[in-house]
Amino acid sequence: MSEETVETQEQELDRMRRRRRIRLAAGLTAGAAVVAGGLFWLSGGLQAWLHDRALDSACDGTLAADPVRELVGGAEVTAEVRTGRSFWQCRVSEADEEYEEDGRIDVRVTVSDARDHFATVDATRTDAPLGHGWTGGFAFDPDREDRGEASATVLLDCGGTRGGGVVAEVSARIDRADFGHPEARTELTAVLTRTATAYARQQEGCEVTEGEPVRKVATSVNAWDYEPFASVSGSCAGIVDPRTAARWGVRTAVETAPGPKPVEGCTLGGLRGAPLYTFTASYGPALERSTRDLLDDVTDQRAGDAPDGRYVLWAECRGAVDRAAYVVEPVGGERDRTTDLALDHAGLRTALSAFADRSAKAHDCTVTVD
Incomplete structure (x- = not known):
């Protein structure tokens, strides 16, 4: 056997060894993925993922899911629709009310027809304006002890006819949130404006007038803020x-x-x-x-x-x-x-x-x- 033939055979054997090593590595990677997936499912990760994905279609598809996720900081939450004689409400709360580690979470967006006899607005002249093309105000007292509570209100027109429009309010109690931070106020405002706008657009004959995204909102003023x-x-x-x-x-x-x-x-x-x-x-x-x-x-x-x-x-x-x-x-x-x-x-x-x-x-x- 010539030296050239021996060298060719050794090269072919080397290529076969490398292919086996590649196949083995690929097999180990696939196996690791299966094990990791099993661990993800067994640890409750799948359930958490399903809860998170459910927010995207919550409350008839109107809930502004992304700013809600930011506000709750990864906690598992559920959303439900409540209706009454004169209102529609989307409520977000903890997925497990008995599980207290993530603290209290209660966010409610309530929408009413502005022409309804019972439609009211819980607003005061000390609220900070939302600006950015919205008729609305944000209520948060920076001097209060509970910094996880805030509310906001907005009026939306449905095409400019007299009395045609909706009034919407959001109230939030989130233990882990601090509405003294501008980012938290911006996120809660987004929950209100985007949810209320989505709801209004689902109503027949409502061509809602929308403002721009609110990038910054102030806090309420008090008597000593003179x-x-x-x-x-x-x-x-x-x-x-x-x-x-x-x-x-x-x-x-x-x-x-x-x-x-x-x-x-x-x-x-x-x-x-x-x-x-x-x-x-x-x-x-x-x-x-x-x-x-x-x-x-x-x-x-x-x-x-x-x-x-x-x-x-x-x-x-x-x-x-x-x-x-x-x-x-x-x-x-x-x-x-x-x-x-x-x-x-x-x-x-x-x-x-x-x-x-x-x-x-x-x-x-x-x-x-x-």
Whole structure:
């Protein structure tokens, strides 16, 4: 046998050994995958995966699953739809209510037809505006101990016809969350806006007007969050001129950033933030029927100056808002004053008109003059 033939045979044997090693390695890899898959299934990983995937189609396919995942931080949750006489609700809670390791999780998005008699909005003038083209507010008090609780509200139009639209709210109690962090507030806002928009689009005849993704939202203001009146730039800007403010004893103000919300407001105060006058704008479902009737009575009593200095203006609006009320009220009213001469009635009416005009413009409403 020649040396060339021997060398060829040895090369062929070497190739065969390498193929066997490759096959063996491939077999071991496949076996390891089967074992790993079994361990994944036995450890509950498959069940967790199924829970997670179920969020994508939860609540009739309307739930904004991705921001929910961010908020709950990997905890297993379930979602269900609840309906009542005048509302639709998507509720997210812990998959196992008896399992406390992941803490308390309760997130609810509630949607109602804005034209419904029972539709209401749990909002205040201290809420931070959502901005980015949304009519909505975010409520979180950074000074409260429970930092895992927050809520937000949004009004959605369905094509611009008067009264046509939905009002939606989200409330959250998540022990592991901290809504003092901007990221958590952004995620909860996304849960609200995306879920409410998806629901509205499923309703016949609702061509919902959608804002942009909310990239940053502030927190609520409190009575002690006052600033010098001379530096106002938000909801208190332009209501009272400096000369009138000095005559009224106004030195401070509590305001939110500018932006349309269901309830807007401004508080003008004296030294160290002591409140003197409050201005409030309430839109659509934020104006409860009982309050609306009461304000109608105040409006009807137009003869002369109001003894308590409380004045009301109204606006006609489109979409989910329908109607809005604007109120100015001295803090304490006549109870804290020995004479109505202490009130600048003409000045109060002028200030209310300025407040109403600016707020109505932001909501595409028209202040009515009877």
